[in-house]
Amino acid sequence: MITDIDINKLKNFKDYPFKLTLTENMKELIESIVINGIITPLIVREVNDLYEIISGHRRKYVAELLNIKKIPCIVKKMNDNEAI
Numbered sequence: 127m128i129t130d131i132d133i134n135k136l137k138n139f140k141d142y143p144f145k146l147t148l149t150e151n152m153k154e155l156i157e158s159i160v161i162n163g164i165i166t167p168l169i170v171r172e173v174n175d176l177y178e179i180i181s182g183h184r185r186k187y188v189a190e191l192l193n194i195k196k197i198p199c200i201v202k203k204m205n206d207n208e209a210i
Contacts, residue, residue, distance in 0.1 A: 128167050130196040136168070136186055137176050139209065146187040156188050164189065167198040171209060177201065180209050 146152075158165075168182030177199065179186060189197050 128198050128200055131170070131177055131199045131201075133186065133189055133195055133197055135176050136170065136197065136199075137173075137178055138183055138186075139179055141210065142179075142183055146183060152184065152188065155184060156191065159185070159188050159192060159194075164194070164198055167200045170199045170201055171204050172201060178209070180204070 164185055166182070166185070168185060169180040170177040170182075171180060172178075180202070182197075182199075186197060
């Protein structure tokens, strides 16, 4: 089930290995989200009162740039090994 989650309740995966910067690919993603919205929901898991992003860090980064307040997410139950 897809749920809209407040962007302030989303946090990056603790071991996310990439740095998010404004590259040409990121600019294309910005354009796509401006035109179409976020089509593919983020995959998250609940951790305490927040949601940790498993997949979709770039979409969240762009949503922050565009001041989008809620992001479509799929909440999954998974342990650390499954999340990695």
